[in-house]
Amino acid sequence: MNTSSNRKTRSLFDGEILRRASFDAVRKLSPIVMMRNPVMFVVEIGSVLTTILLVVDGVRKIGHFGFDLQITLWLWFTVLFANFAEAMAEGRGKAQADALRKAKSETMAVRIVKDDVTEQVPSSKLRVGDIVRVVAGEMIPGDGEVIEGVASVDESAITGESAPVIREAGGDRSAVTGGTRVLSDVIVVRITSNPGETFLDRMIALVEGAERQKTPNEIALNILLSGLTIIFLLAVVTLQPFAIYSGAPQTIFVLISLLVCLIPTTIGALLSAIGIAGMDRLVQHNVLATSGRAVEAAGDVDTLLLDKTGTITIGNRQASAFLPAPGVSSAQLADAAQLSSLPDETPEGRSIVVLAKEKYDLRGRELASLNAQFIPFSAMTRMSGIDIDGRIIRKGAVDAIANYLEKLGNPMPKEVRESVEEVARSGGTPLVVAENNRALGVIHLKDIVKGGMRERFEQLRAMGIRTIMITGDNPLTAAAIAREAGVDDFLAEAKPKDKMDLIRREQAQGKLVAMTGDGTNDAPALAQADVGVAMNSGTQAAKEAGNMVDLDSNPTKLIEIVAIGKQLLMTRGALTTFSISNDVAKYFAIIPAMFAGVFPVLNALNIMHLHSPESAILSAVIFNALVIVALIPLALRGVAYKALPAATLLKKNLLVYGLGGIIVPFVGIKLIDIVITLVHLA
Numbered sequence: 105m106n107t108s109s110n111r112k113t114r115s116l117f118d119g120e121i122l123r124r125a126s127f128d129a130v131r132k133l134s135p136i137v138m139m140r141n142p143v144m145f146v147v148e149i150g151s152v153l154t155t156i157l158l159v160v161d162g163v164r165k166i167g168h169f170g171f172d173l174q175i176t177l178w179l180w181f182t183v184l185f186a187n188f189a190e191a192m193a194e195g196r197g198k199a200q201a202d203a204l205r206k207a208k209s210e211t212m213a214v215r216i217v218k219d220d221v222t223e224q225v226p227s228s229k230l231r232v233g234d235i236v237r238v239v240a241g242e243m244i245p246g247d248g249e250v251i252e253g254v255a256s257v258d259e260s261a262i263t264g265e266s267a268p269v270i271r272e273a274g275g276d277r278s279a280v281t282g283g284t285r286v287l288s289d290v291i292v293v294r295i296t297s298n299p300g301e302t303f304l305d306r307m308i309a310l311v312e313g314a315e316r317q318k319t320p321n322e323i324a325l326n327i328l329l330s331g332l333t334i335i336f337l338l339a340v341v342t343l344q345p346f347a348i349y350s351g352a353p354q355t356i357f358v359l360i361s362l363l364v365c366l367i368p369t370t371i372g373a374l375l376s377a378i379g380i381a382g383m384d385r386l387v388q389h390n391v392l393a394t395s396g397r398a399v400e401a402a403g404d405v406d407t408l409l410l411d412k413t414g415t416i417t418i419g420n421r422q423a424s425a426f427l428p429a430p431g432v433s434s435a436q437l438a439d440a441a442q443l444s445s446l447p448d449e450t451p452e453g454r455s456i457v458v459l460a461k462e463k464y465d466l467r468g469r470e471l472a473s474l475n476a477q478f479i480p481f482s483a484m485t486r487m488s489g490i491d492i493d494g495r496i497i498r499k500g501a502v503d504a505i506a507n508y509l510e511k512l513g514n515p516m517p518k519e520v521r522e523s524v525e526e527v528a529r530s531g532g533t534p535l536v537v538a539e540n541n542r543a544l545g546v547i548h549l550k551d552i553v554k555g556g557m558r559e560r561f562e563q564l565r566a567m568g569i570r571t572i573m574i575t576g577d578n579p580l581t582a583a584a585i586a587r588e589a590g591v592d593d594f595l596a597e598a599k600p601k602d603k604m605d606l607i608r609r610e611q612a613q614g615k616l617v618a619m620t621g622d623g624t625n626d627a628p629a630l631a632q633a634d635v636g637v638a639m640n641s642g643t644q645a646a647k648e649a650g651n652m653v654d655l656d657s658n659p660t661k662l663i664e665i666v667a668i669g670k671q672l673l674m675t676r677g678a679l680t681t682f683s684i685s686n687d688v689a690k691y692f693a694i695i696p697a698m699f700a701g702v703f704p705v706l707n708a709l710n711i712m713h714l715h716s717p718e719s720a721i722l723s724a725v726i727f728n729a730l731v732i733v734a735l736i737p738l739a740l741r742g743v744a745y746k747a748l749p750a751a752t753l754l755k756k757n758l759l760v761y762g763l764g765g766i767i768v769p770f771v772g773i774k775l776i777d778i779v780i781t782l783v784h785l786a
């Protein structure tokens with residue numbers, strides 16, 4: 105199955121989506137659903153009232169049936185058009201959710217009971233903590249973390265990308281997703297989510313919009329719109345006594361028409377569609393956002409933090425050379441490096457074992473037979489090692505080993521520092537190896553910067569966003585990579601907490617911070633950031649901490665995310681402006697129509713020269729409904745975004761949507777008036 109073809113080719117106005125949205129528009133008439141949208145709920149109540157009155161008047165044979173019927177119908181259309189807009193926005197996500205459900209097929213899993221004992225269980229029976237073995241050709245039965253082995257995996261079911269990806273134990277590429285397929289080799293996976301709570305389940309709920317919550321901005325705007333609605337409701341209600349007093353009592357149909365024309369129905373109808381369409385645009389870019397608030401925050405981001413390994417660089421750090429200290433042979437260094445790396449399940453550790461084997465013909469040793477204690481790597485200590493037969497071997501980041509040796513009273517020799525600098529200047533990661541209290545030399549870990557980084561960072565700069573690389577690596581390596589990738593600034597030798605503290609400092613200055621990362625050591629920072637984008641290739645912890653996951657694992661995806669966020673904010677602003685200003689014209693259509701009979705001077709307001717009072721009111725109501733439909737494409741696609749200063753954009757939008765909002769209805773209402781007059785005469 106290929107969801108990406110679905111994702112990328114299904115147009116916004118696909119026939120099937122239109123059909124489904126038409127049904128949904130009717131379904132959404134339920135008052136329980138409508139109540140979430142106060143402006144449109146008022147229109148619905150108005151429609152119900154006019155419908156009842158229409159029947160009562162019909163039975164009693166009073167009123168202008170033709171006019172009243174048309175008003176009633178157009179009021180219902182107004183509500184339906186609003187529902188249709190929302191349903192259209194949900195449409196593409198729903199279609200995508202259907203496709204994803206197909207990937208959720210039941211498979212049989214091989215669960216490891218203990219050591220060599222395995223059993224077959226259906227994937228739906230797997231629970232958190234279960235260990236399963238998956239071999240080439242099989243479907244991965246649930247979300248989990250690879251704890252043993254390396255494999256290439258086809259993740260197209262969720263990413264739509266057909267190129268296989270590497271998933272391996274130990275490093276930052278250890279997370280696997282249920283429903284994806286192992287293409288080669290064997291991996292052992294620890295299951296990390298229960299059935300019904302998997303990534304695929306969450307992804308389905310997300311694209312379908314089932315979990316969508318209103319953002320604080322939307323809630324604030326809704327309150328403002330409700331306030332306006334109440335004010336206009338009071339105005340219309342108090343108008344009637346005045347109208348009766350002046351000898352021109354108005355029918356309920358006319359009063360409700362006036363109310364509906366005055367309240368901000370355009371934005372009320374499109375607000376939710378704008379938000380959903382923004383989230384959907386992200387999905388089209390292979391980004392899953394768990395919070396709408398994060399999408400809005402993305403529109404205002406000032407600072408972007410990225411980790412180095414696996415985000416800016418490919419992240420497959422491989423040992424490429426041993427640089428021994430004076431008086432130490434290469435073989436001796438390789439031996440110690442290999443020994444300390446035998447139980448080290450990180451990609452770095454495994455590559456050291458391989459290099460030692462290749463270069464110095466050191467045999468892979470059987471660890472179990474040796475009486476050894478392993479010290480695993482952690483981002484806190486930035487070291488790993490082994491205690492074996494009285495030998496204490498450590499390897500790790502330069503400053504970590506330097507401190508360690510310092511404490512043992514034997515500082516790192518100058519020659520080792522020189523090797524370190526040589527490796528670091530080339531952008532490689534130097535790992536220093538120490539045995540007992542002595543530095544044996546340096547391992548050169550090679551990594552490469554991903555393609556196209558420099559151009560993308562330049563784009564971010566043009567958008568006014570400052571990029572900072574943060575890494576646990578040493579300052580020299582960091583500087584080399586920062587220069588090559590073209591980031592604005594960097595922070596080296598950072599522990600997980602330092603990453604988080606840097607974000608806090610930026611936020612304390614009132615800045616909105618985005619963070620992109622993949623490792624467990626990035627998780628606290630991803631959680632602290634306003635926009636936390638985890639790479640899909642990253643660890644489970646990183647994916648859970650962030651509020652977005654990039655299925656393409658592309659660190660510069662933030663460019664698109666920011667553009668989509670800005671576009672969302674601008675679209676909402678533009679349509680709010682348009683909505684409020686386009687209600688002005690309707691005032692000029694309806695008020696003269698209501699009172700021209702008793703106050704001929706009000707005819708001066710009838711600048712559109714509408715045919716009759718009835719056609720004037722009807723035209724305004726029809727325009728009010730049709731403008732919703734006319735603006736659906738804009739609400740769904742978003743207003744065009746260009747990387748211009750905020751003030752310029754604001755000025756331009758006020759001109760287009762504010763002034764446009766005042767002029768367009770005058771023309772529109774006049775045209776509708778001409779058409780209905782012609783139809784009546786015919």
Ligand SMILES: Nc1ncnc2c1ncn2[C@@H]1O[C@H](COP(=O)(O)OP(=O)(O)OP(=O)(O)O)[C@@H](O)[C@H]1O
Pocket residue numbers: 411412413414448450452453481482483486487488499500501502533534535574575576577578623625
């Ligand atoms: N298996 C290992 N054993 C010992 N030291 C290691 C091992 N792996 C990495 N290191 C050292 O620890 C440092 C910190 O690693 P960490 O994973 O925290 O950050 P990083 O991957 O270098 O950077 P980033 O945060 O950008 O991903 C590395 O730069 C390296 O010097």
Ligand SMILES: [K+]
Pocket residue numbers: 364365366367368369370687728
């Ligand atoms: K209106």
Ligand SMILES: [Mg+2]
Pocket residue numbers: 276411412413414622623
């Ligand atoms: Mg990392």
